[in-house]
Amino acid sequence: MRIVVDVSPLSMPPTGIGNYIVGMVRGLVEASGHEHEVVAFGPAGPRSRERIAAALDGFPVERRLPLVFPYAHAWRTAWSRLGRPPVERFVGPLDVFHFSEWMYPAQRAGLRTTTFYDLIPLRFPDWVHSRTLRMHTRKANHAARTCELVFAISASTARDVHELLGIAMDRIVVAHPGVDEWFRPDGPTADREQTYVFAVLDWEPRKNLRRLLQAFDLVRARRPDLELVVAGAKPDGAVQSGVTFLGYAPTEDLLRLHRGAAVFVYPSLYEGFGMPIVEAMASGTPVVSSSHPSLDEASGEAAVRVDPESSEAIAAGIEQALVEGETLVLAGLDHAKRFTWRACGEAHVQGFLTAN
Numbered sequence: 001m002r003i004v005v006d007v008s009p010l011s012m013p014p015t016g017i018g019n020y021i022v023g024m025v026r027g028l029v030e031a032s033g034h035e036h037e038v039v040a041f042g043p044a045g046p047r048s049r050e051r052i053a054a055a056l057d058g059f060p061v062e063r064r065l066p067l068v069f070p071y072a073h074a075w076r077t078a079w080s081r082l083g084r085p086p087v088e089r090f091v092g093p094l095d096v097f098h099f100s101e102w103m104y105p106a107q108r109a110g111l112r113t114t115t116f117y118d119l120i121p122l123r124f125p126d127w128v129h130s131r132t133l134r135m136h137t138r139k140a141n142h143a144a145r146t147c148e149l150v151f152a153i154s155a156s157t158a159r160d161v162h163e164l165l166g167i168a169m170d171r172i173v174v175a176h177p178g179v180d181e182w183f184r185p186d187g188p189t190a191d192r193e194q195t196y197v198f199a200v201l202d203w204e205p206r207k208n209l210r211r212l213l214q215a216f217d218l219v220r221a222r223r224p225d226l227e228l229v230v231a232g233a234k235p236d237g238a239v240q241s242g243v244t245f246l247g248y249a250p251t252e253d254l255l256r257l258h259r260g261a262a263v264f265v266y267p268s269l270y271e272g273f274g275m276p277i278v279e280a281m282a283s284g285t286p287v288v289s290s291s292h293p294s295l296d297e298a299s300g301e302a303a304v305r306v307d308p309e310s311s312e313a314i315a316a317g318i319e320q321a322l323v324e325g326e327t328l329v330l331a332g333l334d335h336a337k338r339f340t341w342r343a344c345g346e347a348h349v350q351g352f353l354t355a356n
């Protein structure tokens with residue numbers, strides 16, 4: 001097969017979706033061997049094309065990265081809505097076209113597929129900006145109409161796709177994310193004076209950071225030397241004793257922070273999968289995670305599960321993880337081994353072959 005993957009989201013700094021696309025392409029290459037050809041396609045401006053090329057550096061894939069002016073986003077949007085020319089004009093004949101969140105151009109032939117990372121805008125429209133809701137609704141409805149096959153990053157997301165978009169379950173394949181190899185227990189740790197609980201969260205309502213702060217107050221009343229370190233979010237409002245906000249943290253810092261943490265806590269109200277949970281486990285850190293079913297696959301039986309709507313429950317979960325750390329670490333390391341990009345690539349290849 002000649003498999004064309006839209007990699008245009010890689011033109012932005014790495015996010016969860018961008019990391020998945022990079023891992024998926026790598027997994028496709030590993031799963032394909034010399035049997036299938038993988039083509040990375042991404043119309044972009046000059047600077048964005050450099051970012052895409054850097055993200056794919058070292059990947060043995062054909063690159064089709066046409067330059068578009070003056071605004072790549074407007075160009076991709078117009079192309080998707082106009083419905084012509086077909087993508088083959090830029091990439092040649094294909095057997096599979098896998099489009100992204102960013103565009104859904106027409107094609108002449110071959111299997112048409114895409115990935116759903118979550119359906120948060122459709123299930124919880126009040127949580128997102130109206131522009132985000134419009135964009136995701138258009139893409140989701142288009143995929144439901146035109147794709148012979150779609151992928152979901154978890155069984156939970158697959159159920160949402162079936163329920164909210166009416167896509168039959170036999171048209172949905174689950175392809176879990178993989179854990180990057182640099183998330184591992186050996187290596188340098190963060191140099192911090194106090195024992196700390198670590199979280200990777202922002203102020204988005206579903207991430208539930210405010211309730212975590214309330215829970216930490218309860219824990220700190222009993223453990224005054226404990227610190228909460230939050231990557232992702234910047235301070236918002238009054239300073240809270242014992243809490244450090246790091247804002248954006250590069251990957252190297254995240255690795256050190258994971259390894260050095262006494263506990264990693266992730267009290268999200270809803271996720272497409274919950275990759276930070278598995279990354280923490282792979283780093284050898286005990287995990288406290290939300291009991292919401294959308295995090296079942298990421299958590300497995302290796303995390304302390306807590307009611308995310310109760311600050312008391314989150315606090316109790318942190319206390320439990322501090323006590324049961326060694327047992328949780330062993331269970332987490334074993335659980336994290338299940339998630340590889342090779343397995344993700346194999347799920348895609350098998351899905352393509354079955355649908356064809």
